[in-house]
Amino acid sequence: xxxxxxxxxxxxxxQGGVAxxxxxxxxxxxxxxSVDLEQEAVRNGSDTSAARDEAMTRLGDPELLVQEMLERxxxxxxxxxxxFLLVLMPVLSYILFGLxxxxxxxxxxxxxxxxxxxxxxxxxxxxxxxEAISVIRIDFLYLLPIILIYFxxxxxIKNHIALKYYGFGLLLLxxxxxxxxxxxxxxxxxxxxxxxxxxxxxxxxxxxxPGFFMRFAACVLFAVGLKQFITQRMQxxxx
Amino acid sequence: xxxxxxxxxxGVPELLILRLLGRQEMYGYELVRAVRVISNDAFDLAEGxxxxxxxxxxxxxxxxxxxxxxxxxNRVYYTVTVKGKKRxxxxxGEWERVKGGIDSALGEQHG
Numbered sequence: 246x247x248x249x250x251x252x253x254x255x256x257x258x259x260q261g262g263v264a265x266x267x268x269x270x271x272x273x274x275x276x277x278x279s280v281d282l283e284q285e286a287v288r289n290g291s292d293t294s295a296a297r298d299e300a301m302t303r304l305g306d307p308e309l310l311v312q313e314m315l316e317r318x319x320x321x322x323x324x325x326x327x328x329f330l331l332v333l334m335p336v337l338s339y340i341l342f343g344l345x346x347x348x349x350x351x352x353x354x355x356x357x358x359x360x361x362x363x364x365x366x367x368x369x370x371x372x373x374x375x376e377a378i379s380v381i382r383i384d385f386l387y388l389l390p391i392i393l394i395y396f397x398x399x400x401x402i403k404n405h406i407a408l409k410y411y412g413f414g415l416l417l418l419x420x421x422x423x424x425x426x427x428x429x430x431x432x433x434x435x436x437x438x439x440x441x442x443x444x445x446x447x448x449x450x451x452x453x454x455p456g457f458f459m460r461f462a463a464c465v466l467f468a469v470g471l472k473q474f475i476t477q478r479m480q481x482x483x484x
Numbered sequence: 485x486x487x488x489x490x491x492x493x494x495g496v497p498e499l500l501i502l503r504l505l506g507r508q509e510m511y512g513y514e515l516v517r518a519v520r521v522i523s524n525d526a527f528d529l530a531e532g533x534x535x536x537x538x539x540x541x542x543x544x545x546x547x548x549x550x551x552x553x554x555x556x557x558n559r560v561y562y563t564v565t566v567k568g569k570k571r572x573x574x575x576x577g578e579w580e581r582v583k584g585g586i587d588s589a590l591g592e593q594h595g
Contacts, residue, residue, distance in 0.1 A: 305530020
């Protein structure tokens with residue numbers, strides 16, 4: 246089967262809602278099967294051109310192959326079956342991962358300073374703990390939205406999900422992640438200050454907070470750039 | 485309770501594939517050849533049609549797919565799972581029942 250035919254086939258299947266992983270494998274299998282059929286025909290005495298034609302005939306009409314794939318609902322992607330999930334999924338994933346990171350921080354504090362906590366003693370955390378929590382804070386504020394955008398956008402574009410669903414979901418994610426603040430107050434024994442973790446969504450600060458606008462703009466720009474990149478890569482993949 | 489007949493003709497490729505892959509793991513082209521041999525070329529199917537069936541069976545957890553690189557060719561091998569073996573016995577039972585019914589009807593007609 247020729248490159249153009251395979252590219253056309255993959256495009257029709259993805260538009261029909263077949264999951265990307267099945268389309269990708271199906272195309273690879275057809276390509277491979279076609280090579281096997283050509284080799285068999287050559288072994289049986291056909292010349293290269295006749296062998297190619299015979300392989301195409303035996304493999305089947307592309308329309309029939311498309312029909313066979315589309316008739317199986319189990320091969321459809323979840324995103325195409327339940328596109329509304331992509332509106333909520335980015336924000337829910339962000340909240341979930343955020344909670345996991347906060348629990349991780351609490352776990353680290355308990356591991357390193359459980360004794361002091363039990364006795365109600367205020368001690369300065371170890372340098373390692375301060376470093377680890379600072380890295381987690383940066384991951385949560387800046388890296389987590391980027392990772393989520395990458396995975397959700399890759400999934401949505403590869404599975405031909407309509408932009409209105411995942412676009413709205415990503416917009417909500419950008420709004421939420423840009424307005425989240427995570428402030429850490431380290432314990433200070435000298436001034437009897439207990440440490441605290443303050444996670445807040447500062448919606449009231451949107452009007453005058455340049456940090457929010459910077460983060461929001463970076464988030465949206467990253468998503469737009471990524472969309473271009475993934476779309477181009479997809480086109481090359483099935484060519 | 486009366487048994488309902490599943491769409492048994494559409495279950496034939498499924499049964500054949502499960503039976504053949506129950507003997508040994510195979511990739512698509514190998515499987516189509518085995519179907520041709522075992523059925524004495526009784527099925528004149530478009531060979532590419534085997535893949536939607538394989539993917540469907542894998543999605544239902546009746547088959548397991550595994551990539552293997554052999555002699556420079558990267559192929560997807562399929563093998564039957566425990567759930568697939570159960571499905572094969574169910575389909576075989578259904579097929580035997582339907583076949584028995586048809587044999588009996590034909591026998592009555594010719595007798």
